[in-house]
Amino acid sequence: MSQHTLAVLVENSPGVLARVASLFSRRAYNIDSLAVGPTEDPNISRMTIVLNLEGHVLDQVMAQLYKLVNVIAISEMPAQSTVHRELLLVKVSAQQSAKVHEIVESFEAKIVDEQGGTITIEATGETAHIESLLQALTPLGIKELVQSGLVALERGEAALSDRTLSAQGISTTHALNAQADYQN
């Protein structure tokens, strides 16, 4: 078992999230996290899906995902050359305010609200970074927290959307690229 991050470009159409979620559910694939949002093209949304599974199962997941008509392209993000980020918002007790400020500074996080005996902190970073921050804050009394799913972008000039966008909008060649991707 190992962790894999998939970037999935989907048509921005109603029900597409339900289709992807339904596929993972009915094929009994477990998702660690799923983040979805708009891209530079208003017709296309991008999902970042984090999974823990065996390599050959990953091929199957990608092939099954690609069968969804609304899925335009899929790529496994290479661990070495990818920027991974998560967003954390966490509300902690202000009783040990100085300690909180010290931790926030050392983790390069940000205080976004401070009132009524609580401090709200915003942090972004790789999963390990966020986990360490939470570990440090736990003894100070975490009241509430929310985390985004992981998002990921490849370093350098490579762009998944290069394959999918053309002057007219959606091009017709990316599908074969996507196919080549998951066959590799």
Add this chain to the structure above:
Amino acid sequence: MSKEMTGAASLVKSLEAAGVDVMFGIPGGAILPAYDPIFDSKIRHILVRHEQGAGHAATGYAQATGRTGVCIATSGPGATNLVTPLADAQMDSVPMVAITGQVPSAAIGTDAFQEADIRGVTMPITKHNYLITNPADIPRAIAEAFYIASTGRPGPVLVDIAKDALQAMTTFDYPKNIQLAGYKPQTKPSDQSIRDAAALIAQSSKPVFYVGGGAIKANAHKELMQLAELVGAPVVTTLMARGAFPDSHQLHLGMPGMHGTVAAVTALQKSDLLITLGARFDDRVTGKLSSFAVHAKVIHADIDPAEIGKNRFADVPVVGDLMETIKALIPAVQAEFKKSKPDLTAWLRQMFSLRSTYPLGYNHPEDGSVSPQYVIERIGAITGPDAIYVAGVGQHQMWASQFVRYEKPRTWLNSGGLGTMGYAVPAAMGAKVGAPDTTVWAIDGDGCFQMTNQELTTCALNNIPIKVAIINNESLGMVRQWQTMFYEGRYSNTSLHSKRIPDFVKLAEAMGCVGLRCDRTEDVDATIKKANSINDQPVIVDFSVFRDAMVWPMVAAGTSNDEIMIARGLAPDWDSQEL
């Protein structure tokens, strides 16, 4: 600027533009606007008695003709009644388009009368689906639906259209070509995969062609024959592929799987190379997967890349249309054989010996009752290989796959993947509509028949003269067989207690069909001939048969194919075989 018309008129014009000649359906509130232009359309609409009948009829039509079957229903219960046929078509890769009405868009999500989220319901059991609320989207959705349903790996597509979109005025603009960003089926196999496959075939001394339903979908039976004869390897045809390769052919070992022949099952088990063509390593074929064909390398050719490696690792995956794949393989294999051609004589001798030692067979019951296998065998022998045979699900289905001799593709229709009891009568109706000059026999069980026989009324009223053989053992026979084998003969709820209730002959007559009864072995032939002689009305024959007949051979669910039994407690005599 094209002429203004309602969304409903645009829908019907779109269906005409898609080449639809017939559809099966029932009107209702939400779909009602569409039925007004249907009244004037050249498309034949067949008014069924239950939407499930419409769905299976569309499937039967598609499987018999290769064209896309169409069914139409209203919102809510009309749509949910299509769920089983849609799931059935998805499992068996049947091209089908289902049109459903939906409550007006303003009412969607309010639990309105006859509202069901059929797009949500059918997401996992369709190839794709649509919810249309804008009338301008109707032509594109219909065009895309037919394109998606019929290309790549075929499958069902549902188009749900809100009532107000059907009522509103719009213009009709049918797209000339379809561009779908996320749907580009790869039909041409890569050269590398073809070369690798050919090389593997040339190195193999125990190859076997494992042929699935994809061979029929791709209309590749002629090419399959060429390739099989070129390689000279034995061929097995799965339940979905019966007819893809002639049963009379010397290389054919029959059907593999849970109720396959000893030769076909053993050929896969002992093979060193599975040349897998449009098959998907279903559990009913592989038995216990970890013990399936353990010495074999695998060439897996399929149009659907997601089938490759799903259940069994493929040494050589070949993604593409099966017709193109086989056409490319033939010269590649010829080139390899010029270098070296393996000698398959010993392998063939072993397999042919198994075939002749363990042919399919049955005994006539000692109590003098009629053997169900005999009835089915005689229907096939008397009616011949040009007819279409449609089965329900259960013992009679297995016997129909075993004891009817299939020589041509699209002559054997059944519900293989989903295993839908009640499939036979409506699917036979659809097949007969698609192939009106062909004799269509539904071979059904008395359990199955009671699930969907209402469509015989549709057949009687619409001049669809199918023939139905009810293999009447007064029980849910296959379940009863499992109870015999695995539940110590405790027949919980499998007896239909049906001695003449219902009286199928009277029921047939009540539905405007001819009803015949046969309960003596010596009358079987005459009854079949009489049924075959009636071509202006549907015919239902109630064959009373032996209740305790069992389907053999059998590989019990979850066990290894090596554990195949040829009769209860009886394994093949492996020691006498050189393997």
